[in-house]
Amino acid sequence: MPERIFNAQKFRAAIQASGLKQSEVGEPPVSLGESVISRYGSGAVTPPPEKLPALAARVGLPLDVLAPRRGLPDLKDLRCDAGIQQKDTPQYTGTKSAMPVRAAENGMRRLKDEFVAPLAEAYGVSVEELRAAQERSFGNMVPAVRKPAPPRSAALGAPQTVAEKITYLLERTYARHERPTDAELADRGNQKTGRPILDEVLVRALRTGKESTGDEAILGALAAALDAPLVFFTSDSPDEAARIVAGIRTVQNGVRAARHGDGPLPPEWLDFIEASIREITGGKSPDGPDSQG
Known part of the structure; x- marks a missing residue:
């Protein structure tokens, strides 16, 4: 999967420009300790992909600036870009476990049709974009979905x-x-x-x-x-x-x-x-x- 590349230097600069303390950067919904934020800023540790949207919003940077991605997203990328952890996906699929999402992300078994629309809404993408991302999770390099022209x-x-x-x-x-x-x-x-x-x-x-x-x-x-x-x-x-x-x-x-x-x-x-x-x-x-x- 084309993971995002976290830019520690831009993260540090954005914190300084915002006037926030590192402890404030880690406040909910980021929910991370000051020492962890410090390690992210130094480049010693890379944030989990699910934390990147919240970190970008906290320091006032677009996600694609803080952590650009080269390539098209797969299912895991869409979930992480929405700031959702895999363990939290049952609330969208209505299942007892995250297994349906885990299996699809790992290219083992595609999502049931009834899971597609709720997940697309949760991830903030269209059904077509989610289906295309799913195909990439199965190794099929489908092109980006062309969005219709807005009214x-x-x-x-x-x-x-x-x-x-x-x-x-x-x-x-x-x-x-x-x-x-x-x-x-x-x-x-x-x-x-x-x-x-x-x-x-x-x-x-x-x-x-x-x-x-x-x-x-x-x-x-x-x-x-x-x-x-x-x-x-x-x-x-x-x-x-x-x-x-x-x-x-x-x-x-x-x-x-x-x-x-x-x-x-x-x-x-x-x-x-x-x-x-x-x-x-x-x-x-x-x-x-x-x-x-």
């Missing part, structure tokens, strides 16, 4: 449907290994709105496009779950979508900086947070029930 709206950066908007936020505001599940989104939305509006089945149906909705309560709960203002789901403006995503990233960076002891959030971040909460709650201020004055 015009997507090319312009303006998601149109509820499904496109959920995917847009998940892909642009979360690292792949940190993206919440449908169940987690439902729980977040219900907790933040204080109402049992969402459930896992509904969120999955909306995210995959099997259902759509114009119900403002449902859209508001989705927006709350994804830390976005309601206007994101009610506007079709590409400029508005880009502005909201940029704002969410700004808030995330500010919260991360505050957690690392770099001081309070700057006024512009607080302004964006308050504006977002006003949108989500229908005009109510985070400091009180009246948004006026």
Whole structure:
């Protein structure tokens, strides 16, 4: 398999540029000790491939920059790029052990058809890409899957449907290994709105496009779950979508900086947070029930 080549020098430089301590780099979801991070930075030890996505996200580098790969991925590569350990795959296949995935990765027995779609979704790839990777695990050097051209709206950066908007936020505001599940989104939305509006089945149906909705309560709960203002789901403006995503990233960076002891959030971040909460709650201020004055 064409394993990724970890670049210890770029890792060290990225840590220094981020201002993080080595102990902070190892915090969850990386979940590694300071001494291990130090050994990675020195080049004495190479990180397990499943840890590379989390490490790249923590130090702010694209995975292909921190650990480039020469060649096309096989099944193990896809799993590792998603930050998933082999022992955790039964939750996606619905089996009692990781044997189906282990056998396919080792070129012993192909995945059952019913395992393909759930694994492709977990790995963040298409079914066609997963099947092609499986063939490479069996020694068949199939070419890269050609992805269809995106629809015009997507090319312009303006998601149109509820499904496109959920995917847009998940892909642009979360690292792949940190993206919440449908169940987690439902729980977040219900907790933040204080109402049992969402459930896992509904969120999955909306995210995959099997259902759509114009119900403002449902859209508001989705927006709350994804830390976005309601206007994101009610506007079709590409400029508005880009502005909201940029704002969410700004808030995330500010919260991360505050957690690392770099001081309070700057006024512009607080302004964006308050504006977002006003949108989500229908005009109510985070400091009180009246948004006026």
